[in-house]
Amino acid sequence: AQTVTQSQPEMSVQEAETVTLSCTYDTSESNYYLFWYKQPPSRQMILVIRQEAYKQQNATENRFSVNFQKAAKSFSLKISDSQLGDTAMYFCAYNTGTASKLTFGTGTRLQVTL
Amino acid sequence: DAGVTQSPTHLIKTRGQQVTLRCSPKSGHDTVSWYQQALGQGPQFIFQYYEEEERQRGNFPDRFSGHQFPNYSSELNVNALLLGDSALYLCASSFRGSYTGELFFGEGSRLTVL
Numbered sequence: 001a002q003t004v005t006q007s008q009p010e011m012s013v014q015e016a017e018t019v020t021l022s023c024t025y026d027t028s029e030s031n032y033y034l035f036w037y038k039q040p041p042s043r044q045m046i047l048v049i050r051q052e053a054y055k056q057q058n059a060t061e062n063r064f065s066v067n068f069q070k071a072a073k074s075f076s077l078k079i080s081d082s083q084l085g086d087t088a089m090y091f092c093a094y095n096t097g098t099a100s101k102l103t104f105g106t107g108t109r110l111q112v113t114l
Numbered sequence: 115d116a117g118v119t120q121s122p123t124h125l126i127k128t129r130g131q132q133v134t135l136r137c138s139p140k141s142g143h144d145t146v147s148w149y150q151q152a153l154g155q156g157p158q159f160i161f162q163y164y165e166e167e168e169r170q171r172g173n174f175p176d177r178f179s180g181h182q183f184p185n186y187s188s189e190l191n192v193n194a195l196l197l198g199d200s201a202l203y204l205c206a207s208s209f210r211g212s213y214t215g216e217l218f219f220g221e222g223s224r225l226t227v228l
Contacts, residue, residue: 004156033215043202045157045219052215091156097215098145098208101170104156 006105021077023092040088118220135190135223139207146188149204
């Protein structure tokens, strides 16, 4: 069974600093997708960044980037120049395509402070 | 372009009652999945509907049932409500033929069982 593990329940970072959220996963599949979703207090799950397992290049989206280590089954999220609006729950998630279920980690609560 | 819409946003029920939650997928999407998110936890997969049939199911009892209509909208029904059913219920939509694996989420329906 696929599992996703986030070992940091809570993290705090000062505005404009950089923070890294950790995620590990377990799968026997050779091709799959990894995601970081953000869930602010408004509740809606918003996609932050996506990585396809067959692509070796790490995905980047503006201030957000990932460190994808396929052999280690690690998928960390780096947020640069943190902003107050980045305060939210962050979930790491995995699937093998839109026909498969999305498996989530337990989340990391990120607080950005002044 | 409307995203995923869910109704109602909040509702309160008592133990033993039945509830129906509704979801309209993002335009162009044909697959709808439902997730249960308990407070402070990551979402858990309930089931997925495609072509009006349940295609995958998570580890949820038969009290949880669903339906997909020809216009791709979906309902989640929960019978004989228990206190433990109190949660945020998230609907996610996707296009079956997508190569991105991405799911789009609604804002959720917050169910409180008293």
